[in-house]
Amino acid sequence: MENQALIQMATQVRRDIVRMVHGAASGHPGGSLGCADLLTLLYFEEMQLSPDQFDMNGTDEDLFFLSNGHISPVWYSVLSRRGYFPVEELATFRKLNTRLQGHPATEEGLPGIRIASGSLGQGLSAAIGAAQVKKLNGESTWVFSLHGDGELQEGQIWEAAMYAPHHGVDNLISFVDCNGQQIDGSTDDVMNLGDLAGKWAAFYWHVLTCDGHDFDALRNAIAKAKANRGSGRPTVVLMKTEMGKGVDFMEGTHEWHGIAPNDDQLESALSQLQSSHADY
Amino acid sequence: MVNSRYIETLTPEVSKDTRSGFGEGLLQAGQANENIVGLCADLTGSLKMGGFKKAFPDRFFQVGIAEANMMGVAAGMTIGGKIPFTGTFANFSTGRVYDQIRQSIAYSGKNVKICASHAGLTLGEDGATHQILEDMGMMAMLPHMTVICTADFEQTRQATLAVAEHEGPVYLRFGRPKVPVFMRSDAPFEIGKAQILTEGNDVTIVATGHLVWEAMLASQVLLERGIRAEVINVHTIKPLDGKTILDSVKRTGCVVVAEEHQRIGGLGALVAQLLAAHCPTPMRQVAVEDSFGESGKPAQLMEKYGLNAKAIEAQVEDVMRTATAVL
Numbered sequence: 001m002e003n004q005a006l007i008q009m010a011t012q013v014r015r016d017i018v019r020m021v022h023g024a025a026s027g028h029p030g031g032s033l034g035c036a037d038l039l040t041l042l043y044f045e046e047m048q049l050s051p052d053q054f055d056m057n058g059t060d061e062d063l064f065f066l067s068n069g070h071i072s073p074v075w076y077s078v079l080s081r082r083g084y085f086p087v088e089e090l091a092t093f094r095k096l097n098t099r100l101q102g103h104p105a106t107e108e109g110l111p112g113i114r115i116a117s118g119s120l121g122q123g124l125s126a127a128i129g130a131a132q133v134k135k136l137n138g139e140s141t142w143v144f145s146l147h148g149d150g151e152l153q154e155g156q157i158w159e160a161a162m163y164a165p166h167h168g169v170d171n172l173i174s175f176v177d178c179n180g181q182q183i184d185g186s187t188d189d190v191m192n193l194g195d196l197a198g199k200w201a202a203f204y205w206h207v208l209t210c211d212g213h214d215f216d217a218l219r220n221a222i223a224k225a226k227a228n229r230g231s232g233r234p235t236v237v238l239m240k241t242e243m244g245k246g247v248d249f250m251e252g253t254h255e256w257h258g259i260a261p262n263d264d265q266l267e268s269a270l271s272q273l274q275s276s277h278a279d280y
Numbered sequence: 281m282v283n284s285r286y287i288e289t290l291t292p293e294v295s296k297d298t299r300s301g302f303g304e305g306l307l308q309a310g311q312a313n314e315n316i317v318g319l320c321a322d323l324t325g326s327l328k329m330g331g332f333k334k335a336f337p338d339r340f341f342q343v344g345i346a347e348a349n350m351m352g353v354a355a356g357m358t359i360g361g362k363i364p365f366t367g368t369f370a371n372f373s374t375g376r377v378y379d380q381i382r383q384s385i386a387y388s389g390k391n392v393k394i395c396a397s398h399a400g401l402t403l404g405e406d407g408a409t410h411q412i413l414e415d416m417g418m419m420a421m422l423p424h425m426t427v428i429c430t431a432d433f434e435q436t437r438q439a440t441l442a443v444a445e446h447e448g449p450v451y452l453r454f455g456r457p458k459v460p461v462f463m464r465s466d467a468p469f470e471i472g473k474a475q476i477l478t479e480g481n482d483v484t485i486v487a488t489g490h491l492v493w494e495a496m497l498a499s500q501v502l503l504e505r506g507i508r509a510e511v512i513n514v515h516t517i518k519p520l521d522g523k524t525i526l527d528s529v530k531r532t533g534c535v536v537v538a539e540e541h542q543r544i545g546g547l548g549a550l551v552a553q554l555l556a557a558h559c560p561t562p563m564r565q566v567a568v569e570d571s572f573g574e575s576g577k578p579a580q581l582m583e584k585y586g587l588n589a590k591a592i593e594a595q596v597e598d599v600m601r602t603a604t605a606v607l
Contacts, residue, residue, distance in 0.1 A: 159348055
């Protein structure tokens with residue numbers, strides 16, 4: 001896909017995010033906006049998908065696992081825009097009887113979701129398990145996962161990190177949303193993550209870094225990661241992002257991690273996000 | 281009257297550990313279905329998973345001492361159609377990983393079989409850190425979860441095979457010590473269907489796990505005193521076979537529930553809820569009274585904490601006095 005087309009779609013995804021969170025008067029806009037570019041690239045260019053015939057097993061498809069489930073708005077938007085379910089359903093986000101639960105779930109049968117997430121630190125293990133099955137089944141497809149940087153404070157992440165290279169999982173590409181923010185403040189202040197590249201390298205992963213808002217850089221990172229197949233080791237992409245990207249008053253602050261814009265703020269946000277696509 | 285459909289012998293000469301029944305069942309299930317995979321957190325020998333590992337090295341995954349990751353990897357392996365069996369001690373299969381099971385397995389409806397050995401006091405000398413007595417309650421509270429606790433070697437083997445055929449998350453609980461093998465290897469076993477092992481009209485004894493054999497012993501002693509006990513083996517804690525229990529209790533008018541578990545939250549609590557709603561009946565429990573365990577030999581611990589045939593007999597006599605007084 002042309003970068004210009006990706007930008008148009010990512011901008012529409014950002015419009016969906018702020019409108020969904022405004023409509024529900026709750027949700028997590030900051031991290032969602034920060035990951036809009038990655039998810040747009042994955043779902044509209046990189047991943048081999050069958051959105052018309054969603055199948056839980058995902059045989060011969062690429063799989064995506066959202067471990068930091070609180071940024072569900074960006075995932076729901078991208079899934080609907082890619083054809084997994086009607087975009088009109090985005091209006092039900094976080095409302096009673098919705099399939100678009102506050103955090104992603106399989107319970108209501110929303111196409112595109114393969115496991116619940118929200119309680120942090122669990123998605124890497126699940127992605128690794130799914131990747132191992134693809135290897136067992138002789139598939140050449142890929143598994144992608146996304147994690148928050150704050151989420152790396154969870155111990156289970158490092159249990160999983162130790163496990164994957166030990167078992168030769170090299171069909172997995174994990175992204176870390178390095179926005180340096182978490183609920184109580186910056187990651188430096190709350191619980192310093194230290195040398196993340198060094199930590200992953202010490203766990204025997206391939207480590208790449210890139211700008212999470214630059215489609216060429218993301219594309220390049222994915223290509224490099226895919227070249228690691230056969231090495232017996234997975235790849236982590238430390239993706240530098242800005243929380244709240246695209247809405248000036250939400251950018252770069254943890255304040256917009258988990259609150260909804262009011263009517264005036266919504267109007268201001270949408271005026272900054274002009275897309276050629278239509279709103280739901 | 282002893283039900284010979286289920287009972288092989290009342291004078292068993294062979295004792296085996298229930299975990300070995302799991303190991304044998306897992307190997308048989310693995311031979312029957314190539315989608316079955318095994319995961320173990322550094323306790324392959326203790327869980328008796330060595331046979332499966334040897335037969336299917338490509339389908340066995342050593343996870344190391346990282347139970348949270350094991351539950352997550354198992355959940356992920358269901359995506360693509362595998363049927364993962366996780367193996368570790370009951371303590372590390374439940375309390376240590378409750379949130380992983382809750383979100384990634386139960387809420388996500390994943391077809392993971394959580395196989396838990398060394399449950400309860402009969403773990404013995406390792407003491408209270410490892411003697412989980414809350415696991416059945418924790419697991420039974422989770423929506424979508426099936427909870428099974430088996431009585432002997434043969435039943436554990438059968439349950440493992442049944443679990444492999446069952447679609448959905450299961451908690452399968454068994455134990456460490458060698459206990460008498462008294463069940464028939466071809467006994468009908470159906471998840472969710474309790475087994476009436478002896479018929480009687482004087483008192484109902486509902487038991488699960490290691491307490492089932494103790495209930496059988498108690499029923500024989502009681503018979504010598506003229507008391508005909510109906511012993512029901514509730515191998516499936518959830519879904520509970522309420523009909524079989526209620527039908528029995530309506531005839532006997534009193535019940536004792538026996539389990540190697542905390543009194544709060546276990547089988548006894550579930551039976552009490554059932555009776556309160558449908559058939560209020562005098563009831564007693566043989567269970568651990570809101571305390572932790574301690575080091576000791578299994579038989580010593582079961583004696584000290586009142587979890588054996590003698591304790592069941594005492595509770596039967598007590599509940600029958602109450603039931604008579606009510607009449």
